[in-house]
Amino acid sequence: MKKFKILFFVIIILILGIGIKNVFFKSKEKNDDPVVFNLGINYNTLDPHLFTEMISAQVDSSIYEGLLRLDKKGNYIGGVAESFTENNNKMTFKIRKNAKWSDGSKITANDFVFAFRRVLNPKTAARFSEMLFPIKNAEKYYNGKANVNELGVKAIDDNNLEIEFEHPVAYFKYILTLPITAPIKEEFYKAHEKTFAVNLDSFLFNGPYKITKLSDGETLLEKNENYWNVKNIKIPKIKYIVSSDFHAVDNLIENGEIDISRVENYNLEKYRKDKTLNSFLIGKLWYLDYNLNNKFLKNQKLRQAISMAIDRDVNIKKIKNNDGSIAARSVIGNQISGYSKKYREEYPDNNYINDKDSKLAKKLYDEALKELGVKELELGLLAGNSDPEILEIQHIQEELRVKLGLKTKITVVSLKERLNMTRSEKYDIVLNTWSPKYDDATTYFDRWKTKDNKNASSWQKQKYDLLVDEIYKMPKSAERDKKINEAEKILIDDAVIAPIYFAIENTYTNPKIHGIVRREITGITDFTYAYIK
Known part of the structure; x- marks a missing residue:
């Protein structure tokens, strides 16, 4: 009997031991699993200076870091820079002693000098090079009217960097948190120039994470052990995937295969009930972009008629299913604070576009046909191939058919491909989007400011361009906000575009993930303070 008792206890201990071991290893394995983040659509590039959309910026913000970053509350704090001072038109930055590249080498002030020069070199073709134009002689250098040594970016020594500006720039600290100002190590870049930020071995990271696996549709990140603040990074791995079929995304969430993803309105109520839904506006504008070189769309009345024919409130209700998106009758989103911190409240846009008077829209359309000398028109509508975009462009097509009698042909x-077709002007009207990159109205105005003489004859841009140039150089003030509104009204009154809505971002987040910070302007998800519980 005694032997049986001993055997019984041995068996119990073994069972408990196996159980504890399984729990331990399952827990460990679970902690080693990456946070799976669905980007929705793939990024175009991971070169921090060449990003063209915020999908790239999301990944870039994980693997690169500039001089400054934003804390939990959106305040500016040191990134690679330990501290900074502002004196009139100069900013001076002290580089952290423990700021290193992923190969263990020290980050120096010269890495920023080289990077800024690269962005402003027209041969680089950086999409947002104008973000650095406030720097002294930056625009002149970009246009070949100043040499590289005249650029107002100077390494005082390895640990101190000076940036001099043409004039005070209230928003430039925000620019210094974006990938466009990430440093690049000159020696590494020149050794990998042809494949820089393309092949896995042609990356050099300085952000919280580094890429350890790079394949089509999947990018695996792991903590960068050489990051200066690595001890406070609690999420060990992030896996970025790409799935644009949001019905499938819901299924992947249900199966526990996705931890974070934008979601469409198929299961929003379920996510709200489960308290796994985060909804936030980031100022992303969806709008109809007219090809102003099209011989018909040069006619202002035609553009105005098209804009007025689309009932934005109906679009929000029927197509967006009241998902929280906001009807847009202006260009600037609510997230832009302005001098008053409440720009949109100071300048409400309710009456900027009369999209309730279909008779007036038809009258303008008929007048446009008469001026153009035609009895009827057929125009092309270009859109992306995601489910939401297809529904939206079909709704717009029907609005134009019913209210104007305008025939349109949809291409998705x-x-x-949409970006390529838009840039090469292979479209008539395109359903487009523009996201603000920093907290200032100029982040929208950049989109329609003349960068060369192209299209100068199709839309009189001189007044707009001069006004925007003046706004750039003004410090924040009530007078500046007034001029911002004037510039905004030019775009709307001349019907340069037809704003449709400001999109809400509905995002599912696994409830075990805490501390994520989502940036109100860019929509970037920041994992710096995140942890799993």
Whole structure:
């Protein structure tokens, strides 16, 4: 009997031991699993200076870091820079002693000098190079009217960097948190120039994470052990995937295969009930972009008629299913604070576009046809191939058919192809989007500011361009906000575009993930303070 008792206890201990071991290893394995983040659509590039959309910026913000970053509350704090001072038109930055590249080498002030020069070199073709134009002689250098040594970016020594500006720039600290100002190590870049930020071995990271696996549709990140603040990074791995089929995304969430993803309105109520839904506006504008070189769309009345024919409130209700998106009758989103911190409240846009008077829209359309010398028109509508975009462009097509009698032909393509077709002007009207990159109205105005003489004859841009140039150089003030509104009204009154809505971002987040910070302006998800519980 005694032997049986001993055997019984041995068996119990073994069972408990196996159980404890399984729990331990399952827990460990679970902690080693990456946070799976669905980007929705793929990024175009991971070169921090060449990003063209915020999908790239999301990944870039994980693997690169500039001089400054934002804390939990959106305040500016040191990134690679330990501290900084502002004196009139100069900013001076002290580089952290423990700021290193992922190969263990020290980050120096010269890495920023080289990076800024690269962005402003027109051969680089950086999409947002104008973000650095406030720097002294930056625009002149970009246009070949100043040499590189005249650029107002100077390494005082390895640990101190000076940036001099043409004039005070209230928003430039925000620019210094974006990938466009990430440093690049000159020696590494020149050794990998042809494949820089393309192949896995042609990356050099300085952010919280580094890429350890790079394949089509999947990018695996792990903590960068050489990051200066690595001890406070609690999420060990992030896996970025790409799935644009949001019905499938819901299923992947249900199966526990996705931890974070934008979601469409198929299961929003379920996510709200489960308290796994985060909804936030980031100022992303969806709008109809007219090809102003099209011989018909040069006619202002035609553009105005098209804009007025689309009932934005109906679009929000029927197509967006009241998902929280906001009807847009202006260009600037609510997130832009302005001098008053409440720009949109100071300048409400309710009456900027009369989209309730379909008779007036038809009258303008008929007048446009008469001026153009035609009895009827057929125009092309270009859109992305995601489910939401297809529904939206079909709704717009029907609005134009019923209210104006305008015939349209829809073409849907991938995001990459849509961007290529738009830039090469292979479209009549495109359903487009523009996201603010920093907290200032100029982040929208950049989109329609003349960068060369192209289209100068199709839309009188001189007044707009001069006004925007003046706004750039003004410090924040009530007078500046007034001029911002004037510039905004030019775009609307001349019907340069037809704003449709400001999109809400509905995002599912696994409830075990805490401390994520989402940036109100860019929509970037920041994992710096995140942890799993």
